[in-house]
Amino acid sequence: MNTTTPSTPSWIRDAICWQVYPLGFCGAPRHREDLGGEGYGGADGENVVHRLRRLEGWLDHLLGLGANVLILNPIFDSVSHGYDTLDHRRLDPRLGDDADFDALIAACHERGIRVVLDGVFNHVSDQHPVARRAISVGPNSPEGAHIRWSGEHPYGFEGNPDLVELNLADSVVQDAIVDIMTLWLGRGIDGWRLDAMYAAGADAWAPILQRVRAAHPEAWILGEVIHGDYPAIAEASGATSITQYELWKAIWSGLREQNLFELAHALGRHLEFLDADGGAHPLTFVGNHDTTRIASQLTDGRDLAAAYALLALLPGIPAVYAGDELGATGLKEDRPGGDDAVRPAFPDDPAAAGTAAHPRATHPLEVLSADAAPRILEVHQRLFALRRREPWLSSAQVAVREGTLENTYAEIVLSARSSGEGDGGHEGQGESEGLGEGVVGPSLTLVLNLGEEARPAPGEVIEALSGADLLDGVGPAAPDMVPAHGIAVVR
Secondary structure: OOOOOOOOOHHHHHOOEEEEOHHHHOOOOOOOOOOOOOOOOOOOOOOOOOOHHHHHHHHHHHHHHOOOEEEEOOOEEEOOOOOOEEEEEEEOOOOOOHHHHHHHHHHHHHOOOEEEEEEOOOEEEOOOHHHHHHHHHOOOOOOHHHEOEEOOEEOEHHHOOOEEEEOOOOHHHHHHHHHHHHHHHHOOOOEEEEOOHHHHOHHHHHHHHHHHHHHOOOOEEEEOOOOOOHHHHHHHHOOOEEEOHHHHHHHHHHHHOOOHHHHHHHHHHHHHHHHOOOOOOOEEEOOOOOOOOHHHHOOOHHHHHHHHHHHHHOOOEEEEEOOHHHOEOOOOOOOOOOOHHHOOEOOOOHHHOOOOOOOOOOOEOOEOOOOOHHHHHHHHHHHHHHHHHOHHHHHOEEEEOHHHOEOOEEEEEEEOOOOOOOOOOOOOOOEOOOOOOOOEOOEEEEEEEOOOOOEEOOOOEEEEEEHHHHHHOOOOOOOOEEOOOEEEEEO
């Protein structure tokens, strides 16, 4: 397992992320209305609305959750949803200007919060100057080499003609991406999420990231990869981390279908990823700006307790999609505007979350229950506090006790690695079950119970969550038991 390389920023080892889709969060209109005139946005302050600083009012909420990293989805000048970029060097005027950005960075860093931006470099709007010039002169020209082509037509990302794919193998495009990434790193951000990294592939990204890392060795590079050999892609490209979509799918599907055998298989795969070169620091999540909310995925809302515990305690770098810590709901649909429900507007005041949203929001934040929202937040806080107390969890070994595995019950053993990295000062507690000889150190067992009856806990309970209590406040779990539709963490 390669966890100490020159390209691994030291600060990500205790990273817990809160991910925000700013255009939705801040209540920006879905489409720009100022693109008709020639030279739109050319004058200082033209069509700028200062919405970004609304995020500053939520930074203490981020810290209170237990997080220390803010991941921002697109904030750059774009046509509509942010992934149709017009200018990577300019803040989207629906969000504000340079002063708004600088104020947010300063407010984050004053609190010890790292900031990661969404780098949409695989494709741009068909109105982007590079795309327009390339299209105007055709594929057999120097300017045409800056984009990808399908015959005589620009190549649209995932079949979208308004999203023109850049040619990341082109040296001019590579130079521009390096310049943009280093520009914003120089302005104070701490890392990049590389959108659709899988599309161009590791070989295209490798020379770009090599140059960026040489200038900013402490920058975190997170690559969005949906399928394929995650660790190999990270290793070949130079990315620090890859999005762990395989685990995401197994969590919501295994819980919803009451098939913990699926989850157990995915946990075995997760351990293989962690042990492979390039796979040591995957981003784990139960939802993001592109997926149905976890509270809408699980038909039995009591099983949210298990989802939250898996996110908080499994090895990797956990990311909470803003609102999930309050029980936000929202269904992603395969249609134009089908992402709007999972990218809602948030109220100015975190205290109003679950009860109010921005008054002019077309898609306000909605939650399972306003009464349950504080309990769901408190559960996140408790679980992340446990993770902080046991820092070795970020790189733990994972094993499911097969003899106890059922469709609705699983005992997941989490053990510190033999290197003793981040063992939180614990003394060795004996060899951990099923993890091989010589693995000695602290261990915890996360017990999942999706059944209708409580079950005796297989050890000393240090944390227990009842799904029924989470939703309806019916009272805590009985002592020394794993509650029905709940979890227990035992030592």
